[in-house]
Amino acid sequence: MEVARTYGGVVASQLDDHPNRAAALINFGLKAESFRTGHLPDKPMPAAYRYLNHMAIKSVADALKHPETLAWTNIFAPVELLQCFDLECVSVEALSSYFSGFWIEDSLLDRSDAAGFAPTLCSYHRTFLGGFESGIIPEAKAAITTSLACDGNVNTFRHIATQSHIPLFVIDVPYQKTEEATRYVVRQLREAIALLEQATGKKFDIDRLREAIRRENRSKQHYLSFLEKRRKHLYPATLTLTEFTLFATHLSIGSEWAEKFFEMLDSDVEKYPVDTSHRIFWVHVTPYAEPALASYFNYSDVYSIAADDFNLDFTGQLDENHPLEALAEKLIDNVYNGPLSRKVDIVAREIEHYDCEGAIEFCHWGCRQSAGGAQLLRSKLRDRGIPMLVLDGDAVDRRNNQDGQIRTRLEAFFELLDGRKGGTA
Amino acid sequence: MIGYVCKYAPIELLHALGADPVRIEPLAVSFDAADACMHPNVCSFAKAVLEEMETGSYEGIVLTSCCDSMRRLYDALVDRFPEKFVYILDLPRHTDREACSLYAGQIRALARAYQEFSGAEFNRGCLIELFADGLRTPGQLRANGRPGQLSVGIIGARYNAAVGKLVEQCGMSVAFDLTCVGQNRDLSAAFGDGDVASELPELNDNELIEVYSEALLGQIPCMRMADISRREAFLKKALPQVDGVIYHTVKFCDMYAYEFASLRKLTDVPMLKIETDALRQSAGQVRTRVEAFAESLREEKGLMPAPSLIHRKGTAVYVLGIDSGSTSTNAVVIDGEQNIVSSLVIRTGARSIDSAHRACEEVLEQAGLKREDIAKLVATGYGRVSVDFADADITEITCHARGAHYFNPSVRTILDIGGQDSKAIRLNADGTVADFAMNDKCAAGTGRFLEAMARTLEVGIDELGPLSQQSTNKVQITSMCTVFAESEVISLIADNVDKADIAAGVHRAIAGKAYGLMHRVGLEPVYMMTGGVAKNPGVVAAVEERLGATLYICPEPEIVGAVGATLLGLDSLA
Ligand code: SF4
Ligand code: SF4
Numbered sequence: 001m002e003v004a005r006t007y008g009g010v011v012a013s014q015l016d017d018h019p020n021r022a023a024a025l026i027n028f029g030l031k032a033e034s035f036r037t038g039h040l041p042d043k044p045m046p047a048a049y050r051y052l053n054h055m056a057i058k059s060v061a062d063a064l065k066h067p068e069t070l071a072w073t074n075i076f077a078p079v080e081l082l083q084c085f086d087l088e089c090v091s092v093e094a095l096s097s098y099f100s101g102f103w104i105e106d107s108l109l110d111r112s113d114a115a116g117f118a119p120t121l122c123s124y125h126r127t128f129l130g131g132f133e134s135g136i137i138p139e140a141k142a143a144i145t146t147s148l149a150c151d152g153n154v155n156t157f158r159h160i161a162t163q164s165h166i167p168l169f170v171i172d173v174p175y176q177k178t179e180e181a182t183r184y185v186v187r188q189l190r191e192a193i194a195l196l197e198q199a200t201g202k203k204f205d206i207d208r209l210r211e212a213i214r215r216e217n218r219s220k221q222h223y224l225s226f227l228e229k230r231r232k233h234l235y236p237a238t239l240t241l242t243e244f245t246l247f248a249t250h251l252s253i254g255s256e257w258a259e260k261f262f263e264m265l266d267s268d269v270e271k272y273p274v275d276t277s278h279r280i281f282w283v284h285v286t287p288y289a290e291p292a293l294a295s296y297f298n299y300s301d302v303y304s305i306a307a308d309d310f311n312l313d314f315t316g317q318l319d320e321n322h323p324l325e326a327l328a329e330k331l332i333d334n335v336y337n338g339p340l341s342r343k344v345d346i347v348a349r350e351i352e353h354y355d356c357e358g359a360i361e362f363c364h365w366g367c368r369q370s371a372g373g374a375q376l377l378r379s380k381l382r383d384r385g386i387p388m389l390v391l392d393g394d395a396v397d398r399r400n401n402q403d404g405q406i407r408t409r410l411e412a413f414f415e416l417l418d419g420r421k422g423g424t425a
Numbered sequence: 426m427i428g429y430v431c432k433y434a435p436i437e438l439l440h441a442l443g444a445d446p447v448r449i450e451p452l453a454v455s456f457d458a459a460d461a462c463m464h465p466n467v468c469s470f471a472k473a474v475l476e477e478m479e480t481g482s483y484e485g486i487v488l489t490s491c492c493d494s495m496r497r498l499y500d501a502l503v504d505r506f507p508e509k510f511v512y513i514l515d516l517p518r519h520t521d522r523e524a525c526s527l528y529a530g531q532i533r534a535l536a537r538a539y540q541e542f543s544g545a546e547f548n549r550g551c552l553i554e555l556f557a558d559g560l561r562t563p564g565q566l567r568a569n570g571r572p573g574q575l576s577v578g579i580i581g582a583r584y585n586a587a588v589g590k591l592v593e594q595c596g597m598s599v600a601f602d603l604t605c606v607g608q609n610r611d612l613s614a615a616f617g618d619g620d621v622a623s624e625l626p627e628l629n630d631n632e633l634i635e636v637y638s639e640a641l642l643g644q645i646p647c648m649r650m651a652d653i654s655r656r657e658a659f660l661k662k663a664l665p666q667v668d669g670v671i672y673h674t675v676k677f678c679d680m681y682a683y684e685f686a687s688l689r690k691l692t693d694v695p696m697l698k699i700e701t702d703a704l705r706q707s708a709g710q711v712r713t714r715v716e717a718f719a720e721s722l723r724e725e726k727g728l729m730p731a732p733s734l735i736h737r738k739g740t741a742v743y744v745l746g747i748d749s750g751s752t753s754t755n756a757v758v759i760d761g762e763q764n765i766v767s768s769l770v771i772r773t774g775a776r777s778i779d780s781a782h783r784a785c786e787e788v789l790e791q792a793g794l795k796r797e798d799i800a801k802l803v804a805t806g807y808g809r810v811s812v813d814f815a816d817a818d819i820t821e822i823t824c825h826a827r828g829a830h831y832f833n834p835s836v837r838t839i840l841d842i843g844g845q846d847s848k849a850i851r852l853n854a855d856g857t858v859a860d861f862a863m864n865d866k867c868a869a870g871t872g873r874f875l876e877a878m879a880r881t882l883e884v885g886i887d888e889l890g891p892l893s894q895q896s897t898n899k900v901q902i903t904s905m906c907t908v909f910a911e912s913e914v915i916s917l918i919a920d921n922v923d924k925a926d927i928a929a930g931v932h933r934a935i936a937g938k939a940y941g942l943m944h945r946v947g948l949e950p951v952y953m954m955t956g957g958v959a960k961n962p963g964v965v966a967a968v969e970e971r972l973g974a975t976l977y978i979c980p981e982p983e984i985v986g987a988v989g990a991t992l993l994g995l996d997s998l999a
């Protein structure tokens with residue numbers, strides 16, 4: 001941790017005058033894996049997560065090193081299409097987390113504010129924009145984003161695409177599912193494909209997409225099967241690993257390595273002891289750098305995250321015979337789409353299914369979809385007898401977290417759960 | 426009465442359904458209800474709409490799926506008002522044929538739902554008539570205002586009536602309005618020159634709604650749309666035709682700051698960015714900025730306000746300036762030759778007007794003059810409007826610029842850190858304002874912050890600067906908020922960190938904020954620092970280090986604004 005901190009200081013001090021050097025340092029840092037993951041070296045990381053950890057860091061490092069295969073996306077983008085063009089997807093969220101892992105998010109956030117972007121904007125987006133303004137983000141081949149769940153996307157992507165003259169396609173995901181809505185998205189996916197063909201000079205091969213979809217379906221089956229077994233067994237994890245799982249469920253879903261990871265999860269979990277922890281359902285992002293949360297959850301056998309809505313935002317199987325329709329429906333059916341009442345039902349069902357005692361939602365600074373709905377979600381879950389804790393903080397900007405406040409709320413919530421469970425731990 | 430908030434709402438159709446659609450332009454007194462069911466960080470407009478709905482006079486509301494805040498507002502309203510007609514239209518971000526027919530489907534579904542709710546009939550003739558009217562109204566860009574008036578464009582997120590009124594009061598007429606709701610919607614933009622209006626009666630209902638949807642989506646796009654090239658094209662044409670632009674953003678709405686950031690790089694048209702939060706009490710907060718902006722535009726155009734003629738012939742001329750700030754009240758008297766006759770700085774008491782009276786009396790006494798000897802008395806500063814015995818009032822922005830120019834004509838960027846606010850001003854060569862930025866919302870980076878830190882360190886405010894100069898180690902204060910910075914400092918003290926190092930860290934934190942502010946107006950040397958904090962050598966050194974340049978500090982950095990006020994007063998007598 002201290003290594004990354006000092007290292008971050010070095011990078012930050014280079015930012016102002018030598019953007020290229022800073023970029024080189026970051027590349028080097030990614031390769032050297034001096035990245036701060038919050039993992040305690042003395043605790044054994046399960047095999048599947050070791051693999052995930054390695055691949056997640058590698059995928060970003062490789063992409064940054066080879067911008068000719070780099071595509072900027074957001075976390076919900078249909079990466080299966082981009083894989084057909086051998087593009088490596090790096091999302092705004094992922095890269096900002098990385099910058100935060102190097103302790104340079106503060107300089108980048110300041111840079112974003114000075115450039116005139118709203119300081120109230122989600123700090124994933126601000127960190128990314130700050131990095132872009134500082135010139136430490138290499139130019140990508142193309143950018144693909146979706147309107148799903150998140151306001152920042154359209155404007156952040158438009159800004160970087162216009163400034164760096166790279167092609168951009170915004171996939172607009174309708175709020176309601178109708179046949180027309182699906183057709184509308186399919187048509188956009190076709191346009192995105194055309195744009196990618198032009199940007200890469202490669203021809204789209206639908207059989208490759210089918211292959212990716214088959215891998216994706218198998219991956220999701222393994223994941224669900226893992227979570228099923230995880231109801232009995234405690235598979236040790238950290239907040240960082242929960243966040244890294246998003247690489248496999250989202251940015252790299254459909255890839256060979258993601259499938260391998262899910263296979264490992266599925267086959268490994270039963271080797272672990274019986275789960276006696278307080279099982280928590282997590283809503284939205286996991287702030288891996290937040291000390292109180294990390295100290296309670298990382299490799300803990302007292303409190304564990306049994307499942308989270310982000311990694312489970314779409315669990316259906318895709319129809320390989322109608323791959324574009326399937327991808328369109330995947331976007332529209334996402335838990336993060338549509339009215340909150342839909343999310344309430346899905347989340348409540350998952351909490352029950354995965355035997356969770358309660359839920360925690362982390363309202364990340366600037367995330368309106370999360371903040372705007374958290375109180376309502378809390379009261380709806382309460383009506384169903386499920387306790388939920390809403391925490392405010394920032395998953396990227398360390399300056400913006402009040403650890404004391406988070407700790408107090410968290411401990412009070414745990415005391416409440418202990419009381420319900422009959423006083424353990 | 427049914428509320429709507431978006432220019433893409435099918436207002437004409439709602440009329441044709443017998444509804445009485447009204448644009449909601451809320452000014453809330455508090456966000457208590459909204460904060461309870463949403464979150465304080467949701468866009469303040471959305472929160473104000475929720476508060477407005479609480480008043481009960483609406484039968485319902487038609488929203489669009491504009492942004493996350495709007496979508497969550499919908500969720501909250503549905504939950505809160507199950508008996509009202511709360512409806513959200515799924516507004517596409519693209520505007521091609523498929524998108525238009527998708528939206529047409531949405532509009533039809535809305536019509537069905539409303540008919541079910543109210544039992545009203547759809548009046549086709551009414552829709553055709555209103556739609557045709559909309560098609561025939563002229564485009565967005567209005568003719569310039571009266572000669573001698575300033576013409577401005579307003580861009581950004583929706584603003585409320587109070588802001589509109591303020592713009593008008595400052596003598597600016599609005600040539601175009603490209604904000605969220607847009608006061609005049611232009612439904613013809615999609616169709617070029619074709620006469621669509623006269624063809625409407627020929628269409629069947631389905632086709633009519635298709636064309637209507639096309640017209641709605643064909644308006645000049647707002648920032649949430651995927652393709653904004655028509656917006657850019659419009660601005661390219663419209664910007665050169667106005668004297669200035671007021672860019673309005675809403676607190677906790679992020680969408681429009683992007684456009685502001687890129688427009689700044691794109692155009693030389695003077696731009697003022699203001700942010701409001703839909704609360705009644707904060708409407709006046711932007712007054713100083715808008716006034717100062719109008720003043721600077723007027724100056725640029727050579728449209729100075731008519732000089733008042735209080736000047737009595739045959740006697741020596743004296744002008745008195747009072748800068749009524751929140752922490753200090755500063756007064757200056759100059760003569761007709763621009764010599765400073767007397768000046769003074771006193772602490773502002775509980776009532777700023779009393780302090781202004783006292784400062785006025787004392788500065789006159791010092792100069793050996795009486796009130797009658799003063800040809801013009803000009804007030805500036807935060808409390809300027811309440812100085813009722815002044816002949817004129819001018820904002821501290823314009824006055825500071827002029828005063829700085831007086832002390833050192835080569836100055837181009839001023840940093841002013843006062844007790845409650847801080848600002849950066851960029852000057853033209855003649856001492857007029859080229860650009861400015863202000864921070865008056867939070868204590869970070871102001872004198873108040875320093876005072877709090879001095880208290881925590883248990884040293885006098887005047888000792889803080891010299892103390893920090895003994896620092897040997899770099900300590901970082903990262904918190905941006907006074908409250909948290911205080912606890913950070915306390916824990917540093919508990920860790921036995923040297924007070925001198927902490928003081929230096931505090932100064933660097935302030936310098937960082939100040940630098941950001943100066944960066945926003947453009948960093949053009951020569952730099953000058955004014956205001957009470959300029960007397961703190963620690964802050965000065967920290968800002969200089971951050972800037973990599975020296976700061977010019979005049980002999981009494983607190984009277985710069987008051988001196989500027991007297992000089993502008995003297996100008997008006999000429
Ligand atoms: S945290 Fe929220 S606002 Fe930020 S990128 Fe994610 S969904 Fe968007
Ligand atoms: S930003 Fe656009 S969609 Fe949103 S309310 Fe304004 S005009 Fe409507």
Ligand code: SF4
Binds near residue numbers: 468470677678
């Ligand atoms: S002001 Fe901004 S955030 Fe608020 S509703 Fe309008 S577009 Fe959305």
